[in-house]
Each structure stands twice: as structure tokens, then as C-alpha cells.
Amino acid sequence: TQLLEQSPQFLSIQEGENLTVYCNSSSVFSSLQWYRQEPGEGPVLLVTVVTGGEVKKLKRLTFQFGDARKDSSLHITAAQPGDTGLYLCAGARDYKLSFGAGTTVTVRA
Amino acid sequence: KAGVTQTPRYLIKTRGQQVTLSCSPISGHRSVSWYQQTPGQGLQFLFEYFSETQRNKGNFPGRFSGRQFSNSRSEMNVSTLELGDSALYLCASSLAGPYNEQFFGPGTRLTVL
Numbered sequence: 001t002q003l004l005e006q007s008p009q010f011l012s013i014q015e016g017e018n019l020t021v022y023c024n025s026s027s028v029f030s031s032l033q034w035y036r037q038e039p040g041e042g043p044v045l046l047v048t049v050v051t052g053g054e055v056k057k058l059k060r061l062t063f064q065f066g067d068a069r070k071d072s073s074l075h076i077t078a079a080q081p082g083d084t085g086l087y088l089c090a091g092a093r094d095y096k097l098s099f100g101a102g103t104t105v106t107v108r109a
Numbered sequence: 110k111a112g113v114t115q116t117p118r119y120l121i122k123t124r125g126q127q128v129t130l131s132c133s134p135i136s137g138h139r140s141v142s143w144y145q146q147t148p149g150q151g152l153q154f155l156f157e158y159f160s161e162t163q164r165n166k167g168n169f170p171g172r173f174s175g176r177q178f179s180n181s182r183s184e185m186n187v188s189t190l191e192l193g194d195s196a197l198y199l200c201a202s203s204l205a206g207p208y209n210e211q212f213f214g215p216g217t218r219l220t221v222l
Contacts, residue, residue: 002151031208042113042199042213043152088152090211096165097142097207101151 003027004091006100014108016078021103023089024071030092032065032072037086037102046074079107111135113202113214121220127188130217134181134202141183142207143175146197146216155198157207158183164206187219195221 004025013019023032031050035043047056049065049072056063060083062075076083084107090099114133122128134141143155154167158177175185181202187194197218201211 033210035211035213040215042201042215043211044213045210048210090152092208094165095207096154096157096167097211098154099144099152101149 002101003093003098004089004100006087006089006103008103009101010104010106012106012108013079015080019076019079019105021074021087021089021105022071023073023100025091026070027091027093028069030069032069033090033092033097034063034072034074035088035090037088038084043086043088076105079105081107081109083107113200113212115198115200115214115217117217118215119218119220121222122190123222124190124192126190127186128190128219130185130187130198130200130219132183132185132200132202132214134183134200135212138202138204138212139181140203140206140209141177141181142201142203142211143183143185144199144201145169146199147195152199155185159206190221192221195219 033048034046037043052067052069054065060077086102088102090097116131140159142157144152156166161177172188177183197216199216201213203209
């Protein structure tokens with residue numbers, strides 16, 4: 001059983017559309033990290049959120065950490081084909097990093 | 110600065126054999142973590158080493174073991190391979206541990222026949 005549940009599992013959208021990926025858990029985390037993984041490569045860190053209610057923006061990507069530090073969301077505005085990839089959330093707890101199963105995002109040109 | 114390197118990149122083994130995977134972390138990073146990635150389960154934490162000591166371990170059988178050397182390089186060993194061990198094995202290094210940014214290598218794709 002995954003400690004972190006990500007939804008949706010797959011997302012296919014047209015270039016220019018917006019999308020949101022969710023990461024939920026019943027556990028509280030010290031921090032939450034978001035990674036993107038492209039085929040044939042390892043995951044690359046996008047952002048780390050630490051404080052409950054925190055919102056971080058990275059160009060067209062907006063990350064939010066839930067008030068109770070149990071959930072997070074990633075919102076992409078005006079998606080581009082370069083945003084295509086596997087998006088993974090990872091929660092830090094008990095000195096371990098637990099990953100969600102990931103959301104595969106495909107942005108069609 | 111050179112990234113995390115993993116060798117070999119691809120490996121094919123048969124059931125019952127054993128395998129050793131290698132990971133060279135980013136210079137200056139003392140923490141190395143290992144993960145197993147499969148389509149159904151995502152990334153599952155195997156273990157984490159810091160300064161040659163295993164600090165944490167995931168829920169994997171004893172067939173999975175690892176070690177870290179004084180230069181922070183790490184190896185992971187899987188004995189008595191099973192078909193279900195087929196996966197991408199990822200190594201990640203960081204300055205101090207799982208709460209810091211993890212820098213991942215490209216992984217070793219293991220296929221067990």
C-alpha cells in the first residue's frame with residue numbers, strides 16, 4: 001500500500017491547457033518534494049515545500065502544501081510539450097522519503 | 110560537477126543468480142539511497158547509507174543488501190534473483206539524507222529471466 005496516493009494516474013491534455021496533479025496521504029510529513037522523471041533518466045527535483053499552507057511558484061508551475069501537511073498539489077498553467085513526463089511526489093517522514101506511484105502527464109502539441 | 114553515475118545501465122540475469130549494482134554519488138555527498146522502481150509500485154525505498162553506515166531500511170527481504178565505501182560510493186546486491194526483481198534500480202545521493210534534495214542517477218535496468 002502506497003503511503004502517498006497520486007491522482008490521476010494518467011493525464012493527456014492539449015498544449016495551452018491547465019492541469020492539476022494531486023498527492024494525498026493520511027500521514028503527516030515534515031516536508032514534501034515534487035520530482036519530474038523523463039524516460040531513461042532518474043527523477044529531478046522540482047520543488048520542496050515545508051510549511052503547512054505553503055505555496056511555491058516556479059514559472060508556470062504552482063505547488064501547494066496542505067495546511068495539515070498531509071497533502072499537496074501541483075498545478076501547471078498553459079502546459080507545453082516540454083512538461084511531458086512522470087510527476088512524482090515524495091513525503092519525508094521517519095527519516096525516509098516515501099514516493100507516490102506518480103502521474104504520467106502527456107502534453108500534445 | 111559530475112552527476113550520479115550508476116553501472117551497469119542494463120543487466121539481464123536468470124532466476125537464482127545474484128547481481129551487484131554500483132553507484133557513484135556526487136562529490137561531497139555522504140548520503141546514498143537506493144530505490145526500486147516498477148510500473149505497478151512506483152519508487153520503493155530499499156535503504157540509505159551515510160558515512161558507511163546503513164541508517165534506514167525499507168520493507169524488502171534480506172536478499173537485498175548494500176554497503177557504502179569510505180569514498181561514499183555504494184553497491185547494492187541482490188542474491189537468489191526472482192522474476193519479480195525485474196525493475197529499474199535507482200540510486201540517489203544527497204548532502205545529508207532523505208530530507209535534502211535527492212540527486213538521482215539514470216538507474217540500472219535489471220531483467221530477470
